[in-house]
Amino acid sequence: MRLVVDLNRCQGYAQCAFLAPEVFAMHGEEALLYHPEADAAQREKLAQAAAACPVQAILVDAVDAPPEAVSDER
Ligand code: SF4
Numbered sequence: 001m002r003l004v005v006d007l008n009r010c011q012g013y014a015q016c017a018f019l020a021p022e023v024f025a026m027h028g029e030e031a032l033l034y035h036p037e038a039d040a041a042q043r044e045k046l047a048q049a050a051a052a053c054p055v056q057a058i059l060v061d062a063v064d065a066p067p068e069a070v071s072d073e074r
Contacts, residue, residue: 001035001037001038001039001041001043001046001060001061002035002038002060002061003005003021003023003026003034003035003036003038003046003059003060003061004036004055004059005032005034005040005059006012006057006058006059007032008011009055009056009057010032010053010055010057011030011054011055011057012029012030012031012032013054013055014026014028014032015049015052015053016030016032016034016049016050016052016053016058018050019045019048019049019052020042020045020046020048022042022045023035023038023042023045023046024049025063027039028069030051037060040068043060043068045061046058047056
C-alpha cells in the first residue's frame with residue numbers, strides 16, 4: 001500500500017510517529033521521515049495515524065479511496 005505525506009502541510013506534530021513508529025519517524029524537531037511503501041500489515045496503524053494527524057497531511061490510498069477506485073490502472 002502506498003502512502004504520501006504532504007510535507008508542506010506537516011507541522012511535525014509527530015502523532016503519526018507515535019501511532020505508527022514502523023512507518024513514520026521524526027528526524028530532529030520537525031523533519032518527518034516515512035516509508036512510502038508501507039506493509040499492508042500496517043494498514044490499521046496507518047489509518048489511525050492518518051486520522052490523528054491534526055493537519056490531515058497523511059494520504060493512504062487503501063484507507064482514503066473507496067475500494068473500486070483502487071483497481072489497477074496500468
Ligand atoms: S501527524 Fe501529521 S503533522 Fe504530525 S508529523 Fe505526522 S504528518 Fe506531520
